[in-house]
Amino acid sequence: xxxxxxxxxxxxxxxxxxxxxxxxxxxxxxxxxxxxxxxxxxxxxxxxxxxxxxxxxxxxxxxxxxxxxxxxxxxxxxxxxxxxxxxxxxxxxxxxxxxxxxxxxxxxxxxxxxxxxxxxxxxxxxxxxxxxxxxxxxxxxxxxxxxxxxxxxxxxxxxxxxxxxxxxxxxxxxxxxxxxxxxxxxxxxxxxxxxxxxxxxxxxxxxxxxxxxxxxxxxxxxxxxxxxxxxxxxxxxxxxxxxxxxxxxxxxxxxxxxxxxxxxxxxxxxxxxxxxxxxxxxxxxxxxxxxxxxxxxxxxxxxxxxxxxxxxxxxxxxxxxxxxxxxxxxxxxxxxxxxxxxxxxxxxxxxxxxxxxxxxxxxxxxxxxxxxxxxxxxxxxxxxxxxxxxxxxxxxxxxxxxxxxxxxxxxxxxxxxxxxxxxxxxxxxxxxxxxxxxxxxxxxxxxxxxxxxxxxxxxxxxxxxxxxxxxxxxxxxxxxxxx
Amino acid sequence: xxxxxxxxxxxxxxxxxxxxxxxxxxxxxxxxxxxxxxxxxxxxxxxxxxxxxxxxxxxxxxxxxxxxxxxxxxxxxxxxxxxxxxxxxxxxxxxxxxxxxxxxxxxxxxxxxxxxxxxxxxxxxxxxxxxxxxxxxxxxxxxxxxxxxxxxxxxxxxxxxxxxxxxxxxxxxxxxxxxxxxxxxxxxxxxxxxxxxxxxxxxxxxxxxxxxxxxxxxxxxxxxxxxxxxxxxxxxxxxxxxxxxxxxxxxxxxxxxxxxxxxxxxxxxxxxxxxxxxxxxxxxxxxxxxxxxxxxxxxxxxxxxxxxxxxxxxxxxxxxxxxxxxxxxxxxxxxxxxxxxxxxxxxxxxxxxxxxxxxxxxxxxxxxxxxxxxxxxxxxxxxxxxxxxxxxxxxxxxxxxxxxxxxxxxxxxxxxxxxxxxxxxxxxxxxxxxxxxxxxxxxxxxxxxxxxxxxxxxxxxxxxxxxxxxxxxxxxxxxxxxx
Numbered sequence: 001x002x003x004x005x006x007x008x009x010x011x012x013x014x015x016x017x018x019x020x021x022x023x024x025x026x027x028x029x030x031x032x033x034x035x036x037x038x039x040x041x042x043x044x045x046x047x048x049x050x051x052x053x054x055x056x057x058x059x060x061x062x063x064x065x066x067x068x069x070x071x072x073x074x075x076x077x078x079x080x081x082x083x084x085x086x087x088x089x090x091x092x093x094x095x096x097x098x099x100x101x102x103x104x105x106x107x108x109x110x111x112x113x114x115x116x117x118x119x120x121x122x123x124x125x126x127x128x129x130x131x132x133x134x135x136x137x138x139x140x141x142x143x144x145x146x147x148x149x150x151x152x153x154x155x156x157x158x159x160x161x162x163x164x165x166x167x168x169x170x171x172x173x174x175x176x177x178x179x180x181x182x183x184x185x186x187x188x189x190x191x192x193x194x195x196x197x198x199x200x201x202x203x204x205x206x207x208x209x210x211x212x213x214x215x216x217x218x219x220x221x222x223x224x225x226x227x228x229x230x231x232x233x234x235x236x237x238x239x240x241x242x243x244x245x246x247x248x249x250x251x252x253x254x255x256x257x258x259x260x261x262x263x264x265x266x267x268x269x270x271x272x273x274x275x276x277x278x279x280x281x282x283x284x285x286x287x288x289x290x291x292x293x294x295x296x297x298x299x300x301x302x303x304x305x306x307x308x309x310x311x312x313x314x315x316x317x318x319x320x321x322x323x324x325x326x327x328x329x330x331x332x333x334x335x336x337x338x339x340x341x342x343x344x345x346x347x348x349x350x351x352x353x354x355x356x357x358x359x360x361x362x363x364x365x366x367x368x369x370x371x372x373x374x375x376x377x378x379x380x381x382x383x384x385x386x387x388x389x390x391x392x393x394x395x396x397x398x399x400x401x402x403x404x405x406x407x408x409x410x411x412x413x414x415x416x417x418x419x420x421x422x423x424x425x426x427x428x429x430x431x432x433x434x435x436x437x438x439x440x441x442x443x444x445x446x447x448x449x450x451x452x453x454x455x456x457x458x459x460x461x462x463x464x465x466x467x468x469x470x471x472x473x474x475x476x477x478x479x480x481x482x483x
Numbered sequence: 484x485x486x487x488x489x490x491x492x493x494x495x496x497x498x499x500x501x502x503x504x505x506x507x508x509x510x511x512x513x514x515x516x517x518x519x520x521x522x523x524x525x526x527x528x529x530x531x532x533x534x535x536x537x538x539x540x541x542x543x544x545x546x547x548x549x550x551x552x553x554x555x556x557x558x559x560x561x562x563x564x565x566x567x568x569x570x571x572x573x574x575x576x577x578x579x580x581x582x583x584x585x586x587x588x589x590x591x592x593x594x595x596x597x598x599x600x601x602x603x604x605x606x607x608x609x610x611x612x613x614x615x616x617x618x619x620x621x622x623x624x625x626x627x628x629x630x631x632x633x634x635x636x637x638x639x640x641x642x643x644x645x646x647x648x649x650x651x652x653x654x655x656x657x658x659x660x661x662x663x664x665x666x667x668x669x670x671x672x673x674x675x676x677x678x679x680x681x682x683x684x685x686x687x688x689x690x691x692x693x694x695x696x697x698x699x700x701x702x703x704x705x706x707x708x709x710x711x712x713x714x715x716x717x718x719x720x721x722x723x724x725x726x727x728x729x730x731x732x733x734x735x736x737x738x739x740x741x742x743x744x745x746x747x748x749x750x751x752x753x754x755x756x757x758x759x760x761x762x763x764x765x766x767x768x769x770x771x772x773x774x775x776x777x778x779x780x781x782x783x784x785x786x787x788x789x790x791x792x793x794x795x796x797x798x799x800x801x802x803x804x805x806x807x808x809x810x811x812x813x814x815x816x817x818x819x820x821x822x823x824x825x826x827x828x829x830x831x832x833x834x835x836x837x838x839x840x841x842x843x844x845x846x847x848x849x850x851x852x853x854x855x856x857x858x859x860x861x862x863x864x865x866x867x868x869x870x871x872x873x874x875x876x877x878x879x880x881x882x883x884x885x886x887x888x889x890x891x892x893x894x895x896x897x898x899x900x901x902x903x904x905x906x907x908x909x910x911x912x913x914x915x916x917x918x919x920x921x922x923x924x925x926x927x928x929x930x931x932x933x934x935x936x937x938x939x940x941x942x943x944x945x946x947x948x949x950x951x952x953x954x955x956x957x958x959x960x961x962x963x964x965x966x
Binding site: 034036037038041042043044045046048049050052053069070071072073074075076077078081094095096097098099100101102103104111113120123124127128139143144146148150160162 | 517519520521524525526527528529531532533535536552553554555556557558559560561564577578579580581582583584585586587594596603606607610611622626627629631633643645
């Protein structure tokens with residue numbers, strides 16, 4: 001907590017001045033993380049980690065509800081495993097950290113610290129799957145992974161990060177594709193309805209797909225600087241890893257056949273995303289469903305009524321807590337209420353509850369929404385329902401606000417020149433036609449800094465011609481600069 | 484699932500014939516784990532991992548209830564950190580795996596894959612703690628750790644394992660010691676009342692304490708071969724790590740002072756322990772509170788009544804499930820009930836529910852206890868309460884049985900010769916007097932294979948003389964061969 005009451009508001013760089021600095025200011029000031037002594041690795045401090053715990057808890061529930069079970073596979077992957085799938089090794093080799101010695105001896109084979117576990121799951125699935133009766137195999141893993149990135153950014157791109165990786169095996173393409181889309185939809189629904197982040201679902205272009213996948217699908221979210229974050233991906237891997245690891249099964253016609261596999265994941269970059277989507281110049285704005293504290297109670301009024309007000313505040317605290325609401329109370333006598341208001345706004349607490357001596361007499365208190373600033377006088381006798389309603393309202397308003405922002409920064413262009421302008425001046429998501437060639441895609445990237453985010457399932461506009469070469473467009477593609 | 488119905492019973496080596504083989508047979512057969520291609524690392528398969536999830540869930544609740552919060556620190560620890568605490572580096576250096584290259588380049592400083600995180604927490608706490616107002620710091624971490632062990636055994640000693648490590652900082656020795664004992668008591672209560680494993684609490688002798696601790700306390704459990712497993716430890720670290728990492732704070736008298744720290748942990752070896760404590764020649768016996776399936780429903784009777792019985796079974800399944808009981812149903816028509824009984828007994832499901840056509844007519848079903856074999860006819864109308872009662876009864880009986888086993892294998896000796904006999908013929912836990920010298924402790928180990936497990940807080944017998952040198956005993960020590 002800041003020791004100088006006046007200091008902190010000015011410590012946060014305004015978003016309009018420097019969005020990157022705003023981001024770092026906010027996550028440090030709100031105590032979500034700290035830099036570690038290891039290059040590109042952060043410490044997830046309790047308030048930052050708790051957001052992840054709430055994400056985990058809800059996603060885990062949804063995975064289990066759809067028949068998946070958790071397991072845990074080794075963090076080390078033998079070097080030879082990476083060689084087995086050609087695209088996979090090319091994609092990940094440049095980022096791998098290697099264990100070469102252990103217990104004082106040089107290892108015979110180097111071990112990579114896992115960047116993802118398709119190869120390890122592949123190796124084990126080969127042992128476990130014999131017959132169609134063993135399928136589908138639906139396993140998820142919550143784990144740490146490491147990718148030695150050149151440029152890092154807390155939460156959004158760190159050398160070590162936390163994630164879940166689902167790995168499933170199926171009898172045929174149809175079933176595997178169904179799983180791929182089912183998990184994408186779970187991500188979309190979760191990110192929209194739990195984190196209040198609107199996303200664009202679609203398919204990655206070949207050059208942007210996962211190393212080793214047949215098709216990659218993603219959800220893309222817009223940050224407040226107009227850049228995109230890939231918030232989750234789901235891959236149909238075809239028989240690529242099955243072939244590499246010889247995962248065959250006896251099918252219903254008594255013939256040996258390769259399984260079809262999928263993988264899908266979201267990571268702690270969701271934390272960075274929700275900060276960049278919702279935050280404002282006063283600090284964090286946390287989605288109520290993952291906020292460590294959903295409500296902060298602040299007793300107000302002169303010293304002579306203090307004991308009575310604090311006493312009543314404690315009762316309200318207990319009532320909200322026993323209703324399962326994550327509530328805090330700041331009853332420090334030596335800190336002004338105004339300072340506390342700023343502090344918990346900066347920390348993104350969705351609802352503030354104020355109570356003073358007059359409120360006590362009237363049996364009411366005041367709820368204040370972090371997102372809209374709305375103040376609502378509510379009956380203490382109906383407090384739990386009122387708080388729940390305001391939390392729901394804050395969630396809805398956050399989602400609508402983020403969606404309106406995205407719509408305000410959503411463009412559609414027909415030429416590369418228009419794309420340049422769109423990226424440099426307007427900033428945001430831009431739809432354009434694309435002929436399907438990698439050369440045209442590369443040229444967009446080179447000249448505008450934007451990459452193809454995905455081919456939206458439901459593009460707002462349809463385009464007939466490629467923005468680069470002018471040939472017939474095979475797809476309408478979403479372009480943006482991305483984190 | 485075994486494809487040959489008759490085969491599996493004989494696949495489990497009896498405990499009396501070869502306990503180690505029994506253990507491996509059971510964990511493989513019950514599908515809890517598989518060996519991985521990485522030396523000493525296992526794959527935690529869904530049924531094995533789910534036991535860990537239930538352990539995590541309950542311990543996490545207890546940690547939070549006592550004011551701790553979770554965070555996440557990097558898996559990599561710079562080599563120089565280990566040099567800062569002399570005993571710590573000596574204790575862990577022989578077991579460390581080293582990352583020496585990343586992203587195609589040799590690292591300037593080698594990074595250890597964490598074996599434990601006192602040093603990393605120490606480094607960060609030095610930055611975070613300035614004043615007594617910042618204390619206590621009460622943080623826990625759920626993580627994977629790696630120790631490159633020479634001899635490994637699934638769950639009990641693996642190169643990579645999962646655990647939690649609590650790291651706390653306090654103003655003074657008294658508060659840090661209070662924390663140390665509080666966490667030890669949480670472990671004792673959890674292991675006894677959740678895993679049904681009776682334990683002996685006590686203090687480690689200096690030669691067996693954690694590398695870098697002032698005092699280490701442990702809970703020790705007896706396996707069914709009489710060997711001990713250290714099931715949890717809690718360390719008072721004094722100012723050792725505070726001195727090494729310069730963690731000072733401004734105390735209430737406005738003076739700089741070192742904090743006093745603690746650390747405490749339990750790991751996935753708890754899974755191995757509960758298997759070795761409770762299992763029998765028919766397979767696993769899982770404590771109801773952590774069993775992936777607490778109840779397995781098996782419909783029985785001739786083909787003509789099958790549909791009706793299965794229909795009613797599905798209703799009972801839904802009823803138990805909605806009451807929060809982890810229930811399964813095996814209604815396969817092509818597998819005999821007797822085979823299913825054996826299968827789920829082998830898998831350690833605490834309660835079996837049988838229902839046949841006559842039971843349906845009478846509105847009853849039969850509950851069978853895994854631990855005692857007791858069969859109880861219960862009213863379907865009261866099923867949830869009956870199942871809950873039997874689960875509680877199974878837990879109690881498991882605890883009592885394990886305690887009785889331990890008492891049957893609990894000895895007390897006065898001389899080294901008696902200790903030898905105790906270890907070689909009787910096997911179990913043996914109390915003896917000890918003068919306090921490391922030489923005498925070493926001699927016990929050398930001549931009997933037993934190590935000092937701890938100095939029990941409440942030894943069953945008090946000893947006046949050291950079993951080795953015959954001098955006055957300073958402590959009564961618990962000795963055993965250990966995993």
